[in-house]
Amino acid sequence: MFETFYPQLIGLCTGALLLTSALMVWRHSLLASIRLLALQGIALAALVAVIGIAEGESELVLVSLLILSVKGIGLPWVLAHQSKASIKQIQESPRLNPTAALLAVTLLTILSYVVVSRVFGLGDNETGHAAPIGLAMVLIGFLLLISRRRARSQLIGFLLLDNGIATIAFLTSGGVPVLLEFAVSLDVLLVVLILHVFTGRMRTKFGGTSVDQLRELHD
Amino acid sequence: MSLVLWIPLVGPLAFAGLGLLLRNSTLHRFVGVAASSAVLVSGLLLVSAALDGTVPSSGGGMLRADALSAYMLGVVGVVGLISTWGGLSPATPHPTEDAAGYEALIALFLAAMSLAVLADSIGLMWAAVEATTIATAFLVGHHRTRRSLEAAWKYVILGSVGVAIALLGIVLIYAASVGTDTPTLSWLLLSRSDLGLDPALITAGGALAVLGFATKAGLAPMHSWLPDAHSQAPAPVSGLMSGVLLSVALYAILRIQSITNLVIGPEFLRIMLSIGGLLSLLVAASLLIRQRDYKRMLAYSSIEHMGLMAIGVAIGPAALPSVLLYILGHGLIKATLFVISGRILSVEGTPVISDVRALLIRRPGLAVPWLIAMAAIVGFPPFSIFFSEIGIFMAGWSVGLGGVVAAALMLLLVIFAAFTRLTVQMTIGAPPEGVAFTPDYSAHGPRLPIILALATTATVAFVAEPVGTLLLQATAVLGGTN
Numbered sequence: 001m002f003e004t005f006y007p008q009l010i011g012l013c014t015g016a017l018l019l020t021s022a023l024m025v026w027r028h029s030l031l032a033s034i035r036l037l038a039l040q041g042i043a044l045a046a047l048v049a050v051i052g053i054a055e056g057e058s059e060l061v062l063v064s065l066l067i068l069s070v071k072g073i074g075l076p077w078v079l080a081h082q083s084k085a086s087i088k089q090i091q092e093s094p095r096l097n098p099t100a101a102l103l104a105v106t107l108l109t110i111l112s113y114v115v116v117s118r119v120f121g122l123g124d125n126e127t128g129h130a131a132p133i134g135l136a137m138v139l140i141g142f143l144l145l146i147s148r149r150r151a152r153s154q155l156i157g158f159l160l161l162d163n164g165i166a167t168i169a170f171l172t173s174g175g176v177p178v179l180l181e182f183a184v185s186l187d188v189l190l191v192v193l194i195l196h197v198f199t200g201r202m203r204t205k206f207g208g209t210s211v212d213q214l215r216e217l218h219d
Numbered sequence: 220m221s222l223v224l225w226i227p228l229v230g231p232l233a234f235a236g237l238g239l240l241l242r243n244s245t246l247h248r249f250v251g252v253a254a255s256s257a258v259l260v261s262g263l264l265l266v267s268a269a270l271d272g273t274v275p276s277s278g279g280g281m282l283r284a285d286a287l288s289a290y291m292l293g294v295v296g297v298v299g300l301i302s303t304w305g306g307l308s309p310a311t312p313h314p315t316e317d318a319a320g321y322e323a324l325i326a327l328f329l330a331a332m333s334l335a336v337l338a339d340s341i342g343l344m345w346a347a348v349e350a351t352t353i354a355t356a357f358l359v360g361h362h363r364t365r366r367s368l369e370a371a372w373k374y375v376i377l378g379s380v381g382v383a384i385a386l387l388g389i390v391l392i393y394a395a396s397v398g399t400d401t402p403t404l405s406w407l408l409l410s411r412s413d414l415g416l417d418p419a420l421i422t423a424g425g426a427l428a429v430l431g432f433a434t435k436a437g438l439a440p441m442h443s444w445l446p447d448a449h450s451q452a453p454a455p456v457s458g459l460m461s462g463v464l465l466s467v468a469l470y471a472i473l474r475i476q477s478i479t480n481l482v483i484g485p486e487f488l489r490i491m492l493s494i495g496g497l498l499s500l501l502v503a504a505s506l507l508i509r510q511r512d513y514k515r516m517l518a519y520s521s522i523e524h525m526g527l528m529a530i531g532v533a534i535g536p537a538a539l540p541s542v543l544l545y546i547l548g549h550g551l552i553k554a555t556l557f558v559i560s561g562r563i564l565s566v567e568g569t570p571v572i573s574d575v576r577a578l579l580i581r582r583p584g585l586a587v588p589w590l591i592a593m594a595a596i597v598g599f600p601p602f603s604i605f606f607s608e609i610g611i612f613m614a615g616w617s618v619g620l621g622g623v624v625a626a627a628l629m630l631l632l633v634i635f636a637a638f639t640r641l642t643v644q645m646t647i648g649a650p651p652e653g654v655a656f657t658p659d660y661s662a663h664g665p666r667l668p669i670i671l672a673l674a675t676t677a678t679v680a681f682v683a684e685p686v687g688t689l690l691l692q693a694t695a696v697l698g699g700t701n
Contacts, residue, residue, distance in 0.1 A: 119419055138387065145380065151372070158379060165387045172394035176342060177404065183346035184386065187353065191379050194356045198372050205365050214369040217447045219506050219515070 006054050007126045013047035014130040016040070017167060018109070021140045021160055025101045030090040033156050034080045040163055041071030048170055051127065055174060063181050067166070070185045075159060075192055079152060096147045108139040131171040137164030151199040151209040155192060162188050221277035223264045224284055227292060227333035230257030235326035242319035250322035251303030251455070254329045259296025265289035269692060270685055276339065280405065283339035286692035290543060291336040291470050297675075298463040298550035299329050305558035305668040306455025321361060321453075328354040328459065332467050341389050341428075341478075342404040344471055345382070348435060351464055352378040358456045359448045370444075370451035377444040378435060385431025385471075391424030392416075392478065409478045416482050425479035429472050429488060436468035437525050439498035446506075449518035450570070454561020457514065458554035461521040466546040469528055473539075476532065477697045485535055492533035493623045499526025500630040507637040512570045513563070516641055517556050520596060523634055524549045524604075530627055531611040534618055536698055540690040541610025547679065548603035551672040552595045559589050562663040572641055577650040582659040586646045588669050593642045595676055597635050603680040 020040040024033050045068035052060025096104065112135035141161030148154050166184075169176050176184075199209055206213045231254035238250035268275055269286040276283040284292065303325060308318070331354050335347035352375060360371030389404070395416040396402050396409060403409060409416070434441035449457045476488050503523035510516045524545070531542035563585055567575050578586040595602035608631070615624035650656060662669070679686055 119423055145376075154376065158376070158383075161380065161383055165383060165390060168387065169390040169393070172390070173397040173402070176390060176393055180340075180342035180346065180404065183343070187346060187349040190353045191349075191356075191375065194353060195372075195375055198356075198360065198368065198375070201360070201363070201368055202372070205368055211372070214372060216366050217369055217373075217451070219446070219510070 009050045010126045010130055013043050014133040016043035018133050021137050022105045025105050026098055028092040034076050037156055038072055038076035044163055045072055051170055059178055092148055092150055092153050094147050104143055105140055109136040112136040127171045134164050134168030134171055137167055149210050149212055151211055155195050220268050220275040223261050224275055224277045224282045226261035227258040228330050231326040231330040235323035238319055238322045247319045247322055251325040254326035255296055255299030255303050258329055258333055259300055262293030262296040266293050281340055282337045284337055285696045287696045288336050290689055290693050294547050294550055295332045295463050298554050301554040301668045301672045302455045302458035304665055324354050324358050335467050336470055339407050340404045341406055345386055345389055349382050359452045361453050367451040370447035374444045374448040381431050381434025385428045388424045388428030391420050395420035406474050412481050418483050421479055421482040425475055428475045432468045432471040433495055436465050437522050438495040438529055439502040442522050446515045446518040450514040454557050458557035462550035462554040465525050489533045492529045496526040496529035497626055500627055504630045504633040507634055511572055513572050514560050514570050534615045534620055536694055537618055538611045538614035539694040541607045543690050543693055544603055545607035548676050551676050552592055555592045555669050555672045566663055572645055575645050577648045578646045581650055581656055584660045584662045590646055591673055597638045602676045606680040
């Protein structure tokens with residue numbers, strides 16, 4: 001029974017991952033991006049749970065709970081930790097307009113399919129076929145990092161990049177050892193907290209959170 | 220002996236906790252010194268174990284100290300000691316909470332670097348390198364000025380993204396090992412030749428991992444965070460970051476290289492690292508010529524030296540003993556220079572080179588060690604950096620990388636000229652006329668760590684036993700023969 005659904009479930013989860021990544025590039029509101037990030041965390045946790053059940057590894061189900069709590073709930077909560085009223089008004093004014101950005105997303109996705117099939121050869125199982133999605137997420141994360149101006153939008157780009165790496169890990173090798181997965185989650189959580197504190201300091205020192213203001217240091 | 224492996228991890232953390240408890244006493248100033256002493260002592264114990272031919276391991280094989288790890292741990296300890304001891308702040312009657320937190324973060328930083336060199340798992344090593352970014356983030360932003368905030372933001376974003384790329388590489392290397400009988404992240408197992416790892420995955424994984432760790436090692440073109448972070452951080456932190464954190468990232472590259480060499484041969488990483496190394500030298504040369512800030516000058520000097528070390532790593536086993544000696548010499552001298560630069564900054568009140576003049580006449584207590592250390596960093600004998608550079612050039616010539624080495628030598632000459640000009644500008648000359656002054660012989664801080672660091676670097680290259688033996692043993696580890 002589960003075997004017949006398995007390919008569809010993998011497709012559904014990875015599809016959700018790619019869709020949320022593309023929507024993050026398209027939407028300019030910070031709140032929408034954070035909600036999309038939470039959705040993406042949930043989709044990633046579901047993907048891990050599906051792989052875990054299919055391979056009969058209870059360890060992976062545990063990891064999926066860890067991912068759900070960190071990426072699905074914890075990190076978005078930290079990012080949104082500000083009054084809803086003020087966060088709703090925060091609009092990003094990115095360096096790319098939405099059409100160009102979505103076009104770039106399409107190109108990056110095609111590129112990652114080409115790269116993965118040429119370099120690694122697509123695996124003969126369902127998870128191997130979906131692996132390019134992970135690389136596409138990494139590349140889209142880079143796109144967000146370089147095209148966004150606000151500190152917290154850059155942070156979201158970094159988290160998308162990290163989700164992409166996790167996706168590749170789970171699709172190519174059924175995830176890294178649990179200890180490392182735990183260390184990675186902790187590291188990412190701490191980096192986000194640190195950058196969050198810096199964003200707060202930036203607001204008091206510079207009166208805004210646009211990273212364009214950071215240009216006093218140069219040669 | 221395996222218990223010693225835990226000292227550099229648990230010791231600093233214990234001292235950090237103690238320092239936080241004693242935050243109202245003046246004792247918390249010594250947390251950094253105590254933590255680095257713990258690392259140094261365990262490093263020396265492990266080095267002597269390695270010389271006896273034993274390889275202690277612990278934690279189910281997660282921690283392991285062969286000759287290379289032991290040597291690197293010793294370097295972390297000794298550079299840590301010079302930086303923290305030399306940077307000891309004068310006792311203040313009312314210590315702030317900030318100061319205790321600062322010392323605790325330094326101890327955490329030392330523990331993270333120790334874990335990075337002791338872990339027998341590229342995964343754990345990765346987590347430890349990322350932990351160094353976390354520990355140093357607030358240290359770089361310690362002064363809470365606009366500039367230090369900018370430096371810290373760039374450092375954390377670029378550092379984390381770089382290290383995330385390394386994680387992607389490690390994930391691919393792990394995926395390659397999943398295809399074999401024993402899925403593993405242990406570099407000891409991965410660098411066995413009979414594993415049959417998939418070459419395509421190892422090529423991609425190795426390239427990404429090296430690229431990621433090269434960001435952390437400050438190699439061009441991923442170096443742009445380094446001058447900002449190293450010039451804005453407090454002097455002891457800059458000394459630690461420049462002197463040893465960059466080398467820890469280079470150590471990670473060495474471990475990755477020992478895995479890829481077996482599967483795809485040395486050519487691929489050799490090209491990558493040669494390009495990175497030459498670009499770093501080029502960046503350093505072009506930005507040092509017109510440099511105006513002496514802390515940034517030291518930061519670019521680190522990019523230069525890391526570039527040359529990367530070329531040494533590209534050359535391979537013939538140059539590795541020189542590279543390892545280089546790591547020690549550069550660490551000690553760079554820590555010394557940053558410590559002195561911190562003292563100059565606090566007494567002169569300006570980081571601008573052209574505002575600091577005639578230091579040799581006005582403040583000989585600072586200018587004399589500064590001049591000696593500068594001579595060491597540009598590569599005058601008898602300091603060990605000279606012998607390391609010669610060793611790398613000779614090795615490069617012998618393996619047929621003469622072109623790369625010749626280009627590096629040309630760039631080094633430019634850098635040498637730039638450094639000489641800037642140092643002369645700061646130290647030599649007469650003070651402005653009509654301004655009364657009395658020569659200041661004070662060192663403005665502990666003298667002993669600076670003397671020790673300079674004396675060690677001046678003599679270490681001549682000690683064949685045990686230093687030479689240790690370096691050869693550490694090189695043998697990377698050849699997969701140990």
